[in-house]
Amino acid sequence: MRLNFLLVLLPMLMVLSSGDVQAEVYPSTYSPLPSETTLITHATILTGTGERLDDASLLMSNGKITFVGEGEVPTGVKTIDAGGRWVTPGLIDVHSHLGVYASPGVKAHSDGNEMTNPTTPNVWAEHSVWPQDPGFARALAGGITTLQTLPGSGNLIGGRGVTLKNVYSNSYQGMKFPDAPYGLKMACGENPKRVYGDRKQLPSTRMGNMAAYRAQWISAQRYIDDWVTYEKKVADGKNDAKVPKRDLKMETLAGVLNGEILVHMHCYRADEMMTILDMADEFGYKVTAFHHGVEAYKIADKLAENNVCGALWADWWGFKMEAYDGIQENIAIVDRPQGSCAIVHSDSAEGIQRLNQEAAKAMTRGNLAGMDISPERAIGWITSNAAKSLGIEDQTGSLEAGKMADVVIWSGNPFSVYAKAGQVFIDGALVYDRDNPDLQPVSDFELGQLQGVSK
Amino acid sequence: MKTLKTLLIASLAAFSLAVQADAILIRGATVHTMGEGGTLENTDVFISGGKIQRIGKDLPIPQDDVYVFDAEGKPLTPGFFAGITSLGITEVSAVEESSDGSLALSEMRPEFDIVPAYNPNSSLIPVARIEGFSFTLLGAGAKGSIFGGQGRLVALNGGYQSFIGSSVLFINVGRDASSLSGGSRAGQWMLLHQAMQEADNPPASNDARLLTRNGRNTLSAYAENGMKTVFNVDRASDILEVLRFAESYGLSPVISGGAEAWMVAKQLAVAKVPVLLNPLSNLPGNFDSLGSRLDNAAILEAAGVTIVISGAGSHNARKQRQMAGNAVSYGLPHEAGIAALTSNPAQIFGFTDDQGIIKRNKPANVVLWSGDPLEVTSVAERVIINGELIPMESRQTKLRDRYLPENPDMPRAYIKP
Numbered sequence: 125m126r127l128n129f130l131l132v133l134l135p136m137l138m139v140l141s142s143g144d145v146q147a148e149v150y151p152s153t154y155s156p157l158p159s160e161t162t163l164i165t166h167a168t169i170l171t172g173t174g175e176r177l178d179d180a181s182l183l184m185s186n187g188k189i190t191f192v193g194e195g196e197v198p199t200g201v202k203t204i205d206a207g208g209r210w211v212t213p214g215l216i217d218v219h220s221h222l223g224v225y226a227s228p229g230v231k232a233h234s235d236g237n238e239m240t241n242p243t244t245p246n247v248w249a250e251h252s253v254w255p256q257d258p259g260f261a262r263a264l265a266g267g268i269t270t271l272q273t274l275p276g277s278g279n280l281i282g283g284r285g286v287t288l289k290n291v292y293s294n295s296y297q298g299m300k301f302p303d304a305p306y307g308l309k310m311a312c313g314e315n316p317k318r319v320y321g322d323r324k325q326l327p328s329t330r331m332g333n334m335a336a337y338r339a340q341w342i343s344a345q346r347y348i349d350d351w352v353t354y355e356k357k358v359a360d361g362k363n364d365a366k367v368p369k370r371d372l373k374m375e376t377l378a379g380v381l382n383g384e385i386l387v388h389m390h391c392y393r394a395d396e397m398m399t400i401l402d403m404a405d406e407f408g409y410k411v412t413a414f415h416h417g418v419e420a421y422k423i424a425d426k427l428a429e430n431n432v433c434g435a436l437w438a439d440w441w442g443f444k445m446e447a448y449d450g451i452q453e454n455i456a457i458v459d460r461p462q463g464s465c466a467i468v469h470s471d472s473a474e475g476i477q478r479l480n481q482e483a484a485k486a487m488t489r490g491n492l493a494g495m496d497i498s499p500e501r502a503i504g505w506i507t508s509n510a511a512k513s514l515g516i517e518d519q520t521g522s523l524e525a526g527k528m529a530d531v532v533i534w535s536g537n538p539f540s541v542y543a544k545a546g547q548v549f550i551d552g553a554l555v556y557d558r559d560n561p562d563l564q565p566v567s568d569f570e571l572g573q574l575q576g577v578s579k
Numbered sequence: 580m581k582t583l584k585t586l587l588i589a590s591l592a593a594f595s596l597a598v599q600a601d602a603i604l605i606r607g608a609t610v611h612t613m614g615e616g617g618t619l620e621n622t623d624v625f626i627s628g629g630k631i632q633r634i635g636k637d638l639p640i641p642q643d644d645v646y647v648f649d650a651e652g653k654p655l656t657p658g659f660f661a662g663i664t665s666l667g668i669t670e671v672s673a674v675e676e677s678s679d680g681s682l683a684l685s686e687m688r689p690e691f692d693i694v695p696a697y698n699p700n701s702s703l704i705p706v707a708r709i710e711g712f713s714f715t716l717l718g719a720g721a722k723g724s725i726f727g728g729q730g731r732l733v734a735l736n737g738g739y740q741s742f743i744g745s746s747v748l749f750i751n752v753g754r755d756a757s758s759l760s761g762g763s764r765a766g767q768w769m770l771l772h773q774a775m776q777e778a779d780n781p782p783a784s785n786d787a788r789l790l791t792r793n794g795r796n797t798l799s800a801y802a803e804n805g806m807k808t809v810f811n812v813d814r815a816s817d818i819l820e821v822l823r824f825a826e827s828y829g830l831s832p833v834i835s836g837g838a839e840a841w842m843v844a845k846q847l848a849v850a851k852v853p854v855l856l857n858p859l860s861n862l863p864g865n866f867d868s869l870g871s872r873l874d875n876a877a878i879l880e881a882a883g884v885t886i887v888i889s890g891a892g893s894h895n896a897r898k899q900r901q902m903a904g905n906a907v908s909y910g911l912p913h914e915a916g917i918a919a920l921t922s923n924p925a926q927i928f929g930f931t932d933d934q935g936i937i938k939r940n941k942p943a944n945v946v947l948w949s950g951d952p953l954e955v956t957s958v959a960e961r962v963i964i965n966g967e968l969i970p971m972e973s974r975q976t977k978l979r980d981r982y983l984p985e986n987p988d989m990p991r992a993y994i995k996p
Contacts, residue, residue: 229864262862421979440894441894473862488955541901542904574842574869577815
């Protein structure tokens with residue numbers, strides 16, 4: 125009941141909170157780079173929707189995919205004969221800190237964790253993003269076309285994440301994925317309780333973590349109620365209607381309760397994920413994805429039942445107690461149930477460059493454990509499932525007519541350590557070409573370094 | 580359930596073989612000997628008494644009770660090197676009482692030796708071993724000193740004293756200007772020179788001194804005995820300074836990190852100084868590594884520098900293979916990639932044929948791979964340590980086998996693979 129009420133309310137809130145009708149704040153200024161109609165022929169295509177097409181064609185026009193499959197192809201357009209090479213959707217990393225923990229990793233670039241309060245839903249990662257991070261170019265060379273930059277996990281509620289197109293720009297707004305929903309980074313377990321417990325403040329325990337999240341959701345409900353009451357009074361023509369004070373923290377949390385902001389929650393242990401799902405029920409919101417989830421395999425069925433994605437590593441484990449039970453079959457087991465949503469994520473400026481290799485390892489381990497995971501299925505872990513968790517699956521993450529032309533041509537089977545992204549297209553524009561140094565972007569930071577050193 | 584049974588049977592079979600057979604004959608492998616023999620196609624390897632007894636074509640079965648298996652042409656390599664790690668030294672990185680890799684005393688203690696902390700029963704060791712890793716260099720670090728202390732090569736065979744070769748000293752120079760160096764890398768060199776001079780010529784009792792008597796003795800030993808000193812260093816100018824420093828005190832240096840080593844490849848080759856590197860490092864992570872690039876390994880190897888893959892860490896040491904594969908993808912010859920995981924580290928740190936080589940009359944530490952050992956879709960199929968097939972089991976495989984069955988009647992605590 126509450127949810128329905130809120131669905132009506134929140135668009136109103138966006139208007140009211142600023143006093144006037146207001147456009148989106150910090151709006152995307154991204155526009156696709158110049159492109160020409162391009163046809164890729166004789167390609168081995170993994171569509172991202174579970175299909176593999178051999179000796180097929182893909183046509184990109186005006187930034188969109190206009191044709192995928194076999195059959196008649198137009199002539200007179202720029203044509204790339206893939207010669208059997210593999211073509212996939214542009215890869216999507218749902219967990220990155222590029223821009224907020226930029227290279228070089230000096231203290232001045234440490235902008236990802238606002239660890240001055242355990243709950244900071246008022247901070248937005250995009251306000252920390254340094255668009256000159258050299259990591260964006262490295263990720264592009266690894267076939268990454270879209271990424272979500274998140275705040276860190278020092279806080280229970282770390283702040284809003286931002287989904288970016290992987291293009292260089294003078295501003296993050298120029299990278300911001302148009303109309304993508306915001307993410308909210310939350311964190312379970314050891315990190316928040318360590319950070320704040322060391323300061324002898326709440327939370328210092330897992331039960332303290334829960335108490336603090338719940339207090340925030342209760343405040344958010346009251347915030348919404350205050351606005352509803354105010355609105356009603358205005359509608360009823362009452363003179364004592366007083367505008368509630370705008371609260372950035374509560375605006376974000378209200379956005380979650382309203383279903384407009386997607387929760388991405390760092391959570392390792394199976395039991396904690398189950399507790400969080402109960403909390404989501406208590407307050408009527410949804411967890412979109414658990415991130416890291418080293419123990420997700422223990423509750424794979426529950427994740428699928430609840431329609432929650434698991435954004436996971438292929439093999440990283442053991443760096444802390446809650447990561448002790450890691451297994452290499454985690455992703456494959458999470459992928460197994462009907463209705464699952466397994467994602468390979470990086471959380472790393474190195475890993476984001478090789479998401480295809482990480483997916484290959486996870487696929488291999490699943491198959492050795494008796495599952496039957498094909499490349500056409502596994503590619504979904506780094507494309508369509510990732511897009512789903514970011515709320516952009518209608519726009520990108522698969523090679524289908526009408527989708528954004530975010531496309532990678534690989535040097536070989538992408539599920540190989542030797543495969544490289546050869547050409548990367550974003551919205552139909554060729555933004556990276558391994559064979560053409562002119563189409564390999566260099567950040568301002570790296571320009572002109574090591575003068576005199578012959579490379 | 581069928582899946583689980585298959586897995587259980589497979590692992591039980593491997594275990595019983597280890598117990599039952601006196602000898603092993605591997606038929607028809609592609610044997611990467613990593614020695615003078617080179618790579619031998621369709622070759623048999625006979626193992627008994629813990630050692631490689633014969634390598635050749637169509638070997639006879641010389642005795643009863645030999646376990647024979649067909650390698651079907653798959654690659655057989657020496658067991659791989661896990662890099663500089665804390666295997667057996669750390670269990671959970673963030674759990675301080677389970678991690679002994681770093682000394683927090685704020686003074687110079689080059690005599691600090693990690694070896695007594697080694698625990699071969701750590702759960703991390705089977706995790707690495709069943710992925711084909713048979714030896715590692717135990718690293719030592721210090722939170723308050725340029726001197727990290729000493730480590731040593733160890734065979735991951737479960738032995739309490741399976742150490743190989745001499746101790747190895749670790750020194751950190753560069754951006755991590757420690758509290759002891761006054762915050763300047765020039766201060767680091769000032770102190771390092773002072774320490775070496777103290778070792779050579781102990782100061783009078785009343786003089787301020789950097790080192791304990793044991794510390795002086797430790798440094799003297801490295802200067803006199805040719806034992807390896809690993810310098811953690813990235814910047815090209817710092818690497819050249821390491822070469823000058825080492826030469827002036829008779830140290831035998833090894834570079835670890837070496838992000839900009841390719842820029843001084845010629846000097847490293849002339850000085851015959853090996854480099855341990857992470858081939859995935861291609862970001863300017865700091866101002867010492869602006870020159871990071873994916874073909875660092877390939878450039879160094881082409882210049883004649885001996886390279887070793889290192890940097891996957893303790894828990895995920897198995898990623899070393901992927902790292903080597905990426906180096907090959909960026910120009911390192913494939914066989915050099917395997918050498919960087921086998922013979923190179925064994926020779927540099929162990930001066931030994933006990934690891935890193937498939938050679939007659941030497942310990943049998945070998946791995947049969949499902950395919951190209953540097954490929955992410957390949958796995959170690961059989962691992963032989965000291966002449967015995969090991970059970971392909973770790974805490975992780977047991978967790979896997981506990982959670983693979985769907986919808987068990989009883990809690991999974993009753994499933995004990």
